[in-house]
Amino acid sequence: MATEASPTLDEAKIGDFVNRVVSELGATVNAALVVIGDKLGLYRAMSESGPITPGELAERTGTTERYVREWLNAQAAGGYVEYDPQTKSYTLPPEHAFVLSNENSPYFMPGAFELMAATVRDEPKIREAFRSGAGVGWHEHNHGVFEGCERFFRPGYAANLISTWIPALDGVEEKLGAGAMVADVGCGHGASTILMAEGYPASHFIGFDYHDGSIEQARARAEAAGVGDRVVFEVASAADFNSNRFDLVTSFDCLHDMGDPVGAARHVRDQLEHDGTWMIVEPAAGDRVEDNLNPVGRLYYAASTLLCTPCSLAQDVGAALGTQAGPARIREVVTAAGFSRFRVAAQTPFNLVYEVRT
Numbered sequence: 001m002a003t004e005a006s007p008t009l010d011e012a013k014i015g016d017f018v019n020r021v022v023s024e025l026g027a028t029v030n031a032a033l034v035v036i037g038d039k040l041g042l043y044r045a046m047s048e049s050g051p052i053t054p055g056e057l058a059e060r061t062g063t064t065e066r067y068v069r070e071w072l073n074a075q076a077a078g079g080y081v082e083y084d085p086q087t088k089s090y091t092l093p094p095e096h097a098f099v100l101s102n103e104n105s106p107y108f109m110p111g112a113f114e115l116m117a118a119t120v121r122d123e124p125k126i127r128e129a130f131r132s133g134a135g136v137g138w139h140e141h142n143h144g145v146f147e148g149c150e151r152f153f154r155p156g157y158a159a160n161l162i163s164t165w166i167p168a169l170d171g172v173e174e175k176l177g178a179g180a181m182v183a184d185v186g187c188g189h190g191a192s193t194i195l196m197a198e199g200y201p202a203s204h205f206i207g208f209d210y211h212d213g214s215i216e217q218a219r220a221r222a223e224a225a226g227v228g229d230r231v232v233f234e235v236a237s238a239a240d241f242n243s244n245r246f247d248l249v250t251s252f253d254c255l256h257d258m259g260d261p262v263g264a265a266r267h268v269r270d271q272l273e274h275d276g277t278w279m280i281v282e283p284a285a286g287d288r289v290e291d292n293l294n295p296v297g298r299l300y301y302a303a304s305t306l307l308c309t310p311c312s313l314a315q316d317v318g319a320a321l322g323t324q325a326g327p328a329r330i331r332e333v334v335t336a337a338g339f340s341r342f343r344v345a346a347q348t349p350f351n352l353v354y355e356v357r358t
Helices: 011-039 042-049 054-061 065-077 094-100 110-121 125-132 145-170 172-177 192-197 212-225 261-271 295-311 329-337
Strands: 080-084 089-091 181-185 204-209 233-236 244-252 272-283 341-347 351-357
Touching: 011 042, 011 065, 011 094, 042 054, 042 094, 054 065, 065 080, 065 089, 080 261, 080 329, 089 192, 110 125, 110 295, 125 204, 125 295, 145 172, 145 192, 145 204, 145 272, 145 341, 181 192, 181 261, 181 272, 181 351, 192 233, 192 244, 204 212, 212 233, 244 261, 261 272, 261 329, 272 329, 329 341, 329 351
Parallel strands: 181 204, 181 244, 204 233, 244 272
Antiparallel strands: 080 089, 272 351, 341 351
16 A cells, blocks of 8 residues: 655754744743843843843842842843853843833833733633634733733834824814814723823813723823823723714724624714714734734734634624734725725834724
8 A cells, every 4th residue: 555755854944943943932931031120120220220240230129139140141142131251241232221121112112021921821711712712801811911911002102192193184183182072992001092181181081991990090090190180981892982972083902802893883983073083093914914924913913813813702793803904804894884984094013093084
């Protein structure tokens, strides 16, 4: 009896792939190390010190030298910090500090590591969902997902929302400057809502989110930011929020998470003034899989598998657009809901900003 011959393996290709996998393993555990460095202030202390020894860094941060030394060696092996064998000291280059220790930087990334590390903790739930086909709601994740999500997206919003994104919308900045009513749907911890309130003090804002824990956090943050007089946060879903007729409705990185995005879009249309605008901010994506086979697409497809798709499948309809839905799919959603005008108004390496009008 003839048997199928085994394929001839390319040993060099195997070796290259094993090397890549080893690098991936280091990156996987490094996520936890970045969170530790962020939460314990290790990066912050290094950004203020210049070359520093493990003992000096431990003393400055109230940590234990033996742990700090091992952490520093891992950071040096990964290229996050630099090591000088002559002085046995470690340095965080200023360019790396801009990414790892400066929370006002548009490139601040520890929040992303916090989000991804927290997401991985919920892997058993997602693994079971693969078998059952059930969803996993946003509210079912651990707190690190909520906090990390806000810290991941906030730097990009702070860098672009007031300076670029809103000015790119037709006539919206003028309305907000004069005084407008704004609904921020799917507001999470309220970062986007508060930024808009700070930028446009004549306008009033209502943030809506179905997750009561996030709304509680948003209320506290609005008071701390001193905008509590013109910002209200309410527990409500995208399908049932209702408080006023709005000049502007915003949805930041959440439309693809919704179970029934078309139903949510219809509700947004009903809540808008006749000349109102819906600004949808979504993850950067092309319309075809091959358009998204790049580092950003890889990150977003992974997040979609572990967070966004399960979240949508946990809701009625369960459209599961996915994080990489792309402009054509978003256009289909809003036109099905009765909107007639749709365009990409702005974009960054991480986001696409859509302007939607009736």
